[in-house]
Amino acid sequence: MIESLRERVEDLLWGPNADSMPTIQRVLLWPARFLYAIVRDLSEAQLTLRSMSLVYTTLLSIVPLLAFSFSVLKGFGVHRQIEPLLYEFLAPLGEKGAEITSQVIDFVENVRGGVLGGIGLALLIFTVISMIQKVEDTFNHIWQVQKSRSFARRFSDYLSVIMVGPILMVTAMGLLATVNSSAAMQAITAVEPFGAIFAGIGRLAPMALVVAVFAFVYTFVPNTSVRLRAAVVGAAVAGAAWTLGGSLFASIVVGSTRYAAIYSSFAIAIIALVWLYLSWLILLLGAQVAFYVQHPGRLRYGQERLQLSISETENLALGIMQAVGQGFRSGPRPGFARLARELECPARALEDITDQLEAAGLLVRTEEDTFMPGREPDQIGVADILAAVRGERGTEARRMAPVLQEARAAESRSLAGRHLGDLLQQPAGSVSGHGHAADENRA
DSSP, X not given: OHHHHHHHHHHHHHSTTSTTSOHHHHHHHHHHHHHHHHHHHHHTTHHHHHHHHHHHHHHHHHHHHHHHHHHHHHTTTOGGGHHHHHHHHTGGGTHHHHHHHHHHHHXXXXXXXXXXXXXXXXXXXXXHHHHHHHHHHHHHHHTTOOOOOOHHHHHXXXXXXXXXXXXXXHHHHHHHHHHHHSHHHHHHHTSTTHHHHHHHXXXXXXXXXXXXHHHHHHHHSSSSOOOHHHHXXXXXXXXXXXXXXXXXXXXXXXXXXXXXXXXXXXXXXHHHHHHHHHHHHHHHHHHHHHHHHHOGGGTTTTTSOOOOOHHHHHHHHHHHHHHHHHHHHHSOOOBXXXXXXXXXXXXXXXXXXXXXXXXXXXXEEOTTSBEEESSOGGGSBHHHHHHHHXXXXXXXXXXXXXXXXXXXXXXXXXXXXXXXXXXXXXXXXXXXXXXXXXXXXOO
């Protein structure tokens, strides 16, 4: 029954009659598709399982993460600014949120770098980087990316954000407070309607900050190229859900007295875990929305593995080699993120093809997770590229049926003398065709 209902809903949303609907229904079709996709992804339990996993990771890493940020801010004399940020996150827990905030800050202040020594500090940094790597793996799953950052990129990217991020946030908060308390701003707000306008902006500022942070996370964390529009849309949805969810959760916590009677002193820990789980789930749902905004062709099929046709595989293989060859000659060398953006195809669909090209010696992956040709472009035949993704290397080509052998022989004669260097004379993207067609194939 469930499968039958799913097929009927999909036929209604994506069937042949969808394009012939009245204008109003077609306008409502897109939000309905997004809603269906999110409900389907939640029912498959992958997002909920990963949210629970991240709760466990957060419990192990929150104190080291805050301690590291605390030590950086302490050098600038603004380390106490961590406390209001943490309290704002735990505000839905009511008065218990202030208690948890005070306890966490006490733990953080007790972590002393001088006492830890070199090995202890290294373990502290390793714990922080491991936590962010776990988050990256989850986002890579959502964005259908199989390759994570290399260790060198993890260390440099994560550490730079952890060190610079808190300083930027505290600086922005300080500038905002200075502007609001200035004499000029006080004079402006005393005049209506400017006072009401600035009051409304002040009420929206916390949500705007949440949206900005979420958009940065969606753009930075996945090991692929995320368009700003997709990140902002996903962040807006997640920010609104997080703000609304926080209000509802706070009202439930304040209005309920049974949890204390049942769980006694464990009540505060259980409530904090539930809110942490909901926060991660909302963040991941926003990432899923951002993925669908950037790849609307995946709305119907979600995380099902792409099944490319032979023609699409060949087009993508030629497009990959063209982009890599152009990067080799004029720079910069492309990685998965750039290839996915230029070919308009999720990185997951490209990885099997790049693996085949690497196995054939036509493609080489560098330590920086970029690609370069396995040999000079003028020495890579177009027929070699096609044979690599068809699996026709060596003796396998001899097992083909006579008719197919004849077709391959005619193709070989037609492509004789054609090499990758010829493709580099064509405009970028002219070889690969339309990447969106690959998104419409069901696994």
